[in-house]
Amino acid sequence: MTALPRAAATALGVVAAAGAGALAYGSLIERNRFTLRTATVEVLPAGADDIRVLHLSDLHMAPWQTHKQEWVRELARLKPDLVVDTGDNLGHRDGLSGIRSALAVFADVPGVYVNGSNDYFGPSPKNPLRYFTGPSKHAHSSERLDTAALEGFFDSLGWKNLNNRAVTTEVNGTIIDFFGVDDPHRRFDKLERIPGALDELRENDDRGPRVSIGVAHAPYQYVLNSFVTHGAEVIFAGHTHGGQVCVPGFGALVTNCDIPRDQVKGLSLWRHGFHSAHLNVSAGLGTSIYAPVRFACPPEATLLTLTARAR
Numbered sequence: 001m002t003a004l005p006r007a008a009a010t011a012l013g014v015v016a017a018a019g020a021g022a023l024a025y026g027s028l029i030e031r032n033r034f035t036l037r038t039a040t041v042e043v044l045p046a047g048a049d050d051i052r053v054l055h056l057s058d059l060h061m062a063p064w065q066t067h068k069q070e071w072v073r074e075l076a077r078l079k080p081d082l083v084v085d086t087g088d089n090l091g092h093r094d095g096l097s098g099i100r101s102a103l104a105v106f107a108d109v110p111g112v113y114v115n116g117s118n119d120y121f122g123p124s125p126k127n128p129l130r131y132f133t134g135p136s137k138h139a140h141s142s143e144r145l146d147t148a149a150l151e152g153f154f155d156s157l158g159w160k161n162l163n164n165r166a167v168t169t170e171v172n173g174t175i176i177d178f179f180g181v182d183d184p185h186r187r188f189d190k191l192e193r194i195p196g197a198l199d200e201l202r203e204n205d206d207r208g209p210r211v212s213i214g215v216a217h218a219p220y221q222y223v224l225n226s227f228v229t230h231g232a233e234v235i236f237a238g239h240t241h242g243g244q245v246c247v248p249g250f251g252a253l254v255t256n257c258d259i260p261r262d263q264v265k266g267l268s269l270w271r272h273g274f275h276s277a278h279l280n281v282s283a284g285l286g287t288s289i290y291a292p293v294r295f296a297c298p299p300e301a302t303l304l305t306l307t308a309r310a311r
Helices: 003-032 066-078 095-106 128-133 147-157 191-203 221-229
Strands: 035-044 051-056 082-085 111-113 165-171 174-180 210-215 234-237 266-272 275-281 300-308
Touching: 035 266, 035 275, 051 066, 066 095, 066 300, 095 147, 111 147, 165 191, 174 191, 191 221, 221 234, 221 266, 221 275
Parallel strands: 035 300, 051 082, 082 111, 174 210, 210 234, 234 275
Antiparallel strands: 051 300, 165 174, 266 275
């Protein structure tokens, strides 16, 4: 073998070894490196007490994922005032047993939830390269999951269903108008229902200053724009997995929707028209069982503290 082919072979070997190492790290270490992200938003009426919101998303739970279940249970020690769950809780036909194990400790905490597509349909193998051509397509052969049982469990916790609905609740003395939509990725959302639902809430409740919060699984731009138009001051979403596989110094390669890459995870400001809302997109806590890898994008939950505006 001449020097040039030998050097090329060595270089290919180094690249292959680096790739194998990155895959091993992403599948064995980082996808289980659960992280708590914290942030604060000044959005409550002047003088209001803080509200600590635990944002959970994209658990994609399988029954054998006991480490993830234990980590989520431990979040109860944070003593959140409110839980917001933005969907894709199920990751297996028997995933509800793991969800019960993880979330039963929050039974005394007020909460709201919306569904993601994986709360309706089981996971299926996909070619990861297709994500570069746009949002993922839907497999017609996907297994139908027991969505009613999942919703029944959340209802038993006292959490309120926001799938194409609006509800009002009081947390730490602040009135919150919540509105949400069913999964936009599957086009299950019914945004046209939101104005009437909000009008009905506000006509029948004349209590004092309030804050409006929008909740959706997938942060498509048309949904975020509609939420801002209808008065959302804070928006919670998930779905993106933060890109799931990111490049250090560059960020997410894909978003699996049409949100800009620089807003694929974390807290940012979403502007539409002459208005804006604080947008918190969770990178989520899980992955599909057919793509159990994360890189430069650890799984996360968020503790977002809502605090009073400066006078």
